[in-house]
Structure formats: C-alpha cells, structure tokens
Amino acid sequence: EVQLVESGGGLVQPGGSLRLSCAASGFTFSSYWMHWVRQAPGKGLVWVSRINNDGSRTSYADSVKGRFTISRDNAKNTLYLEMNSLRAEDTAVYYCARDHSGNDEEFDYWGQGTLVIVSS
Amino acid sequence: DIVMTQSPLSLPVTLGQPASISCRSSQSLVYSDGNTYLNWFHQRPGQSPRRLIYKVSNRDSGVPDRFSGSGSGTDFTLKISRVEAEDVGVYYCMQGTHWPPWTFGQGTKLEIK
Numbered sequence: 001e002v003q004l005v006e007s008g009g010g011l012v013q014p015g016g017s018l019r020l021s022c023a024a025s026g027f028t029f030s031s032y033w034m035h036w037v038r039q040a041p042g043k044g045l046v047w048v049s050r051i052n053n054d055g056s057r058t059s060y061a062d063s064v065k066g067r068f069t070i071s072r073d074n075a076k077n078t079l080y081l082e083m084n085s086l087r088a089e090d091t092a093v094y095y096c097a098r099d100h101s102g103n104d105e106e107f108d109y110w111g112q113g114t115l116v117i118v119s120s
Numbered sequence: 121d122i123v124m125t126q127s128p129l130s131l132p133v134t135l136g137q138p139a140s141i142s143c144r145s146s147q148s149l150v151y152s153d154g155n156t157y158l159n160w161f162h163q164r165p166g167q168s169p170r171r172l173i174y175k176v177s178n179r180d181s182g183v184p185d186r187f188s189g190s191g192s193g194t195d196f197t198l199k200i201s202r203v204e205a206e207d208v209g210v211y212y213c214m215q216g217t218h219w220p221p222w223t224f225g226q227g228t229k230l231e232i233k
Contacts, residue, residue, distance in 0.1 A: 047222040
C-alpha cells in the first residue's frame with residue numbers, strides 16, 4: 001500500500017526556519033519525482049516545489065524561491081522541505097505528492113499534510 | 121505561468137441530479153508527446169486531495185463511473201451524472217503540461233441543496 005506521511009510542522013516565528021519530512025512507503029521511491037503542495041487555511045491548492053527522482057533537478061514556485069530547499073534521501077525513502085525566512089503568508093498545510101507521469105501516476109497519491117503556522 | 125480558471129466556484133446540487141464543472145487554461149495543454157496533462161482532484165473537508173481523473177478523461181481506480189472528464193486544448197469539464205452525498209467537497213483541476221509551475225484552478229465547492 002502506498003503511503004506518504006508528512007511530519008515536522010508546527011508554530012514558528014516570522015523569520016524562523018522549519019524542516020518538513022515526508023516518509024514514503026509501498027512503492028519504489030527512487031523512481032518517482034516528488035512534489036510539495038500547500039494550502040493556506042480556507043484557500044486552494046498551490047504547488048510549492050518539485051524534485052526529480054535522483055535529486056539532481058529541482059523547481060520552486062516564485063513565492064518560495066531562495067527561501068525553501070527541497071531534497072530527498074532515497075536510501076531513507078524520505079523527502080524534505082527546508083523552509084527558511086518564514087513569513088506569515090507561508091502558513092498552510094503542506095502536502096507531499098508523488099509523480100511518475102510515464103506511468104500515469106502524476107499526483108496520484110498525497111500525504112495527510114502537516115500544518116505550518118508562522119506567527120509571533 | 122498557465123492560469124487555470126474554474127467555474128462555477130460554488131455549486132449547490134440536489135441529490136441525484138447531475139453536476140458539471142468547467143476548467144479553462146490560458147494556453148493549450150497539449151504536450152509535445154501528444155498527451156494532455158489535465159487532472160481533476162476532489163478534496164473532502166479535513167482530508168487530503170484525491171485524484172479522480174488523469175489526462176482529461178481517465179478515471180482513477182475506485183472512482184465511481186458517475187464521474188467523467190472531457191475536453192481538449194484549453195476547455196475541460198468534469199461531470200457527475202448523479203450527485204451523491206459523498207461527493208460534497210471541493211473539486212480542483214490541475215495542469216501538468218507547462219511546468220514549472222504546476223498550476224491548479226481556484227476550486228469549485230460542491231454542496232447539497
């Protein structure tokens with residue numbers, strides 16, 4: 001069974017840092033691109049970042065570029081999102097999702113999300 | 121960036137009646153490989169999004185056949201033939217053709233009248 005389990009969310013002050021994790025199981029993690037998508041309270045889904053299967057290529061939304069870093073450890077089947085210089089507008093539930101468009105598995109599984117609150 | 125525009129944003133429907141959601145993209149979503157990477161997701165309150173439809177019209181495993189997707193180019197539609205109580209929530213379209221970024225529609229909230 002495919003599972004994605006996010007962790008690491010919490011309350012952080014503006015300007016602070018946080019590291020999110022997404023533990024994957026039930027599939028060959030190293031074969032998939034992975035994404036982070038966020039959802040501010042009461043708002044819609046917004047794509048944040050993506051990493052290719054071996055970690056050599058990354059992409060970011062303009063709103064987080066230079067502040068967030070996506071990475072992965074294929075030996076540990078884990079995806080990360082390092083978030084620095086956090087702002088109030090980064091408050092959201094952060095989801096990880098897998099992607100293998102060649103297998104028609106683009107965003108077909110999502111984690112349960114982890115809540116990040118940026119507030120003083 | 122590709123802008124995805126959904127309508128309506130709010131959709132009150134009577135149980136057993138059909139429902140339709142439109143999604144329009146600011147550019148054609150046909151990729152160089154000939155595929156159109158347009159997905160539909162359903163998010164129930166307090167839950168993660170669930171993919172319903174991929175590449176315009178392909179239903180995911182376990183998705184009831186009352187859900188169907190159609191369209192081409194820049195205009196796409198999600199239809200529910202007979203709405204059931206479990207269909208409430210927010211529906212999003214998302215394009216995966218012109219990336220980054222991957223972009224979502226604003227969401228359509230379906231509720232039961």
